[in-house]
Amino acid sequence: MSRLMFYIIVGFLLVAGIATSVHRHVQFEIPWLPGEQRQVWEIEAGITFNAQGGPVQVDLALPSHQAGYRVLTENTASSGFGLAYQADELGRTAQWTIREAAGSQTLYYSVQMLVSQDARSPIQTPPEMSPATPWESPYDTAASQLIEQAWARSANNATFARELIQDVNGERQGENARLLLSQENPAALVVRLLNQAGVSAREVSGLLLEDGRRRQTLSSWIQVFDETGEEWSIFHPLTGAQGKPDNLLLWETGGRAVLEVQGGTNSRVTFSMMTHDQPASAAVRNHYSEDTLLNFSIHSLPLEEQALFQTILLIPIGALMVVFLRVLVGVKTSGTFMPVLIALAFIQTTLPTGLIGFLLIVAVGLVIRNYLSYLNLLLVARVSAVIITVIAIISIFTVLAYRMGLSAGLTITFFPMIILAWTIERMSILWEEEGPKQVLIQGGGSLITAILAYLAMNNPWVRHITFNFLGVQLILMALILLLGNYTGYRLLELRRFKPITDDEKPS
């Protein structure tokens, strides 16, 4: 019964760990591998206008998550202006306000967009049809003729839109179209005709992303709601080509004005952009995301605490390594988790320096401890003396290394001194009681365990996984619980008990 409970707990931990990890991978697109580079676009919108000396309100439409792109971070630069982000079903806007402003004003908004294949636009609902404004005579006949011709040549909303666009712009442009174009610009005309025919359509503003371009403006695109696919498809307003170019970033999709300025004149917005690749982990860190419980992540902490956690979250990996080596292999170590702490020090010092430093400190410490044993001290006093000795050794080596120009020697201070003191104490007792051979076996075992733990903990993939997927901790927990239940032979026991199996052969 208790066995069953145990496996249920282990199973639960495994499922929960894997599920949260997969959730983070899917939802936040954190890659499984650390090396993946993600393309990030930095786009800056500059708004310029002449303030008229009174209160000013500036509304700028902002881009949202959409197919192919994901908003990472956004910033504004606008001294003296009040700023508020607003979001409704039509999209997001930034609103700058000021009580009094005069003369030429410049406001900046910059956004980092992550290029991502998996990004999806938010839920797409068919828009409510706005009542079509009726045409005056003689435009109404021209409009209805255009609609009738295109309707006859099309099969569905998409083809209808394409035909209409070609009738308005292309070589087929007829008198009707030319007449209507005197009233509206091409994109607006097409949208108006589509709406008149009962097809949901809207004019949207998009930005064609090209690396290093400055002073770009938004271009108009036509979105038509596809009644079968239940999603918006996009059309080039001049050619009628269907489909969104990869480098098109939709800036405003609500059918509203991109920029509205009250209390100012001559307003315009221009865009400059550049792209760069950055490691996925950095992209993840900048991830713009809402605060939900499932989004619980260390990345919401300040950078300094994050760096701390990066190390803390590695300790279970070291612990797993120790459990593995002791339970499955049977390595003897001096002090159960001392190797993990040594491995943590190795991470700071790098392996060769750490190894040399560790061996130097322990060797010198053992010699001095050997003298201390003649003094016949009480245990606590003796270990305290060893601690001071270790500190002295570390100081001397650091100064020596510095004098000799070995800057690597300075990292020796990362060793946990009290742990080292206990290691020296334990090894010294072992030496007296069991002889130097046991010291070599246990010391070597500790060192091998520390090196393996270091290699595991310093692996970039392991660091990436433990830091970005907290669910992995649950998986580690489950693995350790399972290992704690292992009743089979240890690897070294296959050697230890070998002589027994030998006798079997002759008989």
Added chain:
Amino acid sequence: MSWFNNWTWPTRLRDKGIIGMNRRNIRYIGRYNKRRLYPLVDDKLKTKLLAQQYGITTPELIGTVTTQFGVKHIGAMLTGHAGFVIKPAKGSGGKGILVIEKVEDNAFIKPSGVKLTLTDVERHVSNILSGLYSLGGSPDVAVIETLINFDESLMDYTYEGVPDIRVIVFKGYPVMAMMRLSTAASDGKANLHQGAVGVGLNIATGAALRAVQFDRPCFSHPDTGHDLASLVVPQWETLLNLAAGCYEMTGLGYLGTDMVLDRQHGPMLLELNARPGLAIQMTNGEGLRRRLDLIERQPDGVPAKERVAFAQHHFARQSELVESPDTSSASA
């Protein structure tokens, strides 16, 4: 290739019924030894007092030293005793045990012939009290008991130290036994990994089955040269009953009992171990698994005498030492 020859397959160990560390810890110690009972065996003084209650023979207690102040009175306590042993109550693995064979002109003589002064003895006791030999370095008590005059029939099989007999008692049944003979290599100590000879004993008769030193088979004592095939432990049944009785005394299901044979008092309990090692399988050339499985199927509440008879009946074996000619020991 020769390196590979030092290893075996897990399946072969399983066929032999060998128990590994992990299985011992989880399946036997974890399941049958309740944590709260550990202090009974980890503290030798408690074991001793408990054994007296249950009528289990132990070496006679001369006295205990519990405070540093008491160390000064040790001289008075020791007068009149020819030989004695000072040990830490919570020591492990034979650490901190001081054996004084005889006292001559205020000089305390160890079995090796080294002479100690009273000050040396006092310092040793002081070290014990400060926890130098105890588990985790916690403060300890020094236990002083009379020296065991071990049985003369075993004299030829040992070098310097007292040979002791380890019996694994599982749920009160003696399942496997071995004798540990100290050698020059083990420095007079009966620790197998230090080079003492381990002799597997037939549970039925107490006769030697097989002997190993450093895990490799041997046929005679390396120092005295005495043939080990002739080794038979006297008063074997008494010893088994004593060992089996330790189950009722401690309540520990998986127990290692260390016994000695005294010239006058016969088998005596030296100490108990709640985490007995696995080397006994090497000395017996057999795994514990089958025996433990058999015992697990037996009902509870069987009297000690019947348990011993059951074990003697079911675990009887032929000696390998008698059968095998000396030529096969070439590798030793």
